[in-house]
Amino acid sequence: MRRLTIGVGVIALVTLAWIGGPVAAQGGPDIFEAFGPAMRPEFVSDLDPLYRPMYEMTVTLAADDEAARFSGTLAVQVSNTSQDAWESVVFRLYPNLESYGGQMTVDRVAVEGAPVTPELDSTGTVLEVPLPEAAAPGETFHLTLAFETTLTAGVEALYNQFSYLNGVLAAPDFYPILSVYEADEGGWWRETVHSSGDALYSETSHYTVHLTAPEDFILATSGVTLARTPGEDGTVAYEIIAPLMREFALMGSADYHVESTTVDGVTVNAYSYEADRPHRLAGLNLAVDSLTVFNEAFGQYPFAELDVVETPTAAGGIEYPGLVVIAERLWSQANQRFMWVVIHEVAHQWWFSLVGNDQTRDPWMDEALAQYGVVQFFGKMVGPNGRQGVVNYFDQTFSPLRGTVMDQPIGLPVAQYGNADVYVAIVYNKAPLFFVMLEQLVGQDALLEALRDYFAAYRYEVAEPADLLDSFERSFDRELDDIFRSWVGDFPGLD
Ligand SMILES: [Zn+2]
Known part of the structure; x- marks a missing residue:
């Protein structure tokens, strides 16, 4: 945890911005002051000039042996960045997904202070908030919602990504999150199928979080903690900022111990249980080396902090903006x-946090590049043999499917792969070979340069397959439609 002692002036500014109405979001000087401490100094200017949704949350976390519960209010400043008039906006209540296994209720919803009655779909995860007057393109408006989210102790669902197990709280997305408006898809994104893979699809936003939590919890969150003030009632008040992030994630445990260091101006923190102390430094060093390799290979990580956190997730690990979790069963062994x-x-x-994509529709776009990151890491840190070992592993893991009916394009939505094993074989093992093949076609230096161009063009934004195709075609100055079609499959924008 980073305990900066920035005067209360910064927090007061954020609060005043709300009392004063629609300021700051268009990139006035206060946005730099309010959110600058969460950025590396040379990337503070990234806060300007584009519009982002702004979330301000006041929330209390309470926990006992039975459950952990968040209750709070959320104020969101939204601008209609599309060319369409908006009759409504859609929030996603991820905790209500079966694969999250939590419960979230929302009430007291208001638009510009006037109460409105939202509509919740049958899955409990799509909340449509009507706007009393349609929002014209470019118009900015304000919503407030009250919410309560419960994680029942011991409940396990899919990857335990949202869970309260043995006193360890894993709580990404515990508040209502704006969905993505897709003009070319006919409106707000409403996907609710989540059989495997990642569920979240959202826009880069700015977060200010006023959190009160039990004092025995050690918390790891997206963004940076500006102030941590113990109360007299066994709680601690946190002031947290998380600008330019797609979601706000929070992990907590009384058993977390922290090891920290700084690399390239980024504070890296490793949180593990005390029992896994021997491997905490290994986790920290791996994160540091990864950051170093990817800063050079892909472009610079702009945030002031990155947390690597042990949780009981049943996946190997899960990514969140500014924070990654690694499964406790892996921390305890610290093996390959x-x-x-x-x-x-x-x-x-x-790939996912900075350059976003719809993780349910185009999972290969972030997963294949994350795997390609492993190729780069081993090439840089171990050498050609280490690198080839990773490529061979992908090839051998995928090869039983090669030439069978299960060998499918890498560009299908998660739900179309039929089962999780085929999904993993194709998206995690075949898909990175697409980038290895491109390396052979244009050379590694040219591919990395193209990836840096793509990163520079789409960081903080959402990219679709056609964006990657266009970006690579520009970088390589050649047509790539046939190559993309044969590996990725068909997608809008392919010639
Ligand atoms: Zn992944």
């Missing part, structure tokens, strides 16, 4: 698998 997972999850900071 642990190494791969840390590298892969840190690579997701570039």
Whole structure:
């Protein structure tokens, strides 16, 4: 945890911005002051000039042996960045997905202070908030919502990505999150199928979080903690900022111990249980080396902090903006698998967190590049043999499917792969070979340069397959439609 002692002036500014109405979001000077401490100094200017949704949350976390519960209010400043008039906006309540296994309720929803009645779909995960007057393109408006989210102790669902197990709280997305408006897809994104893979699809936003939590919890969150003030009632008040992030993630445990260091101006923190102390430094060093390799290979990580956190996830690891979690079963061994997972999850900071994509529709776009990050890491840190070992592993893991009916394009939505094993074989093992093949076609230096161009063009944005195709065609100055079609499959924008 980073305990900066920045005067209360910064927090007051954020609060005043709200009292004063629609300021700051268009990039006035206060946005730099309010969110600058979460950026590396040379990337503070990234806060300007584009519009981002702004979330301000006041929330209390309470926990006992039975459950952990968040209750709070959320104020969101939204601008209609599309060319369409908006009759409504859609929030996603991820905790209500079966694969999250939590419960979230929302009430007291208001637009510009006037109460409105939202509509919740049958899955409990798509909340449509009507706007009393349609929002014209370019118009900015304000919503407030009250929410309560419960994680029942001991409940396990899919990857335990959202869980409260043995006193360890894993709580990404515990608040309502704006969905993505897709003009070319006919409106707000409403996908609710989540059989495997990642569920979240969202826009880069700015977060200010006023959190009160039990004092015995050690918390790891996206962004940076500006202030941590113990109360007299066994709680601690946190002021947290997380600008330019697609979601806000929070992990907590009384058993977390932290090891920290700084690399390239980024504070890296490793949080592990006390029992796994011997491997905490290994986790920290792997994250540091990954950050170093990817800063050079892909482009610079712009944030002031990155956390690597042990949780009971049933996946090897899961990526969140500014924070990755690694499964406790891997921390306790710190074997080769642990190494791969840390590298892969840190690579997701570039592919998913900074350059976004619809993780349910185009999972290959972030997963294949995160895996390609492992190739780069081993090439840089171990050498040609280490690198070839990773490529061979992908090839051998995928090869039983080669030439069978299960050998499918790498560009299908998660749900179309039928089962999780085929999904993993194709998206995690065949898909990175697409980038290895491109290396052979144009050379490694040219491919990395093209990836840096793609990263520079789409960081903080959402990219679709056609964007990657266009970006690579420009970088390589050649047509790539046939190559993309044969590997990725068909997608809008392919000639
Ligand atoms: Zn991944």
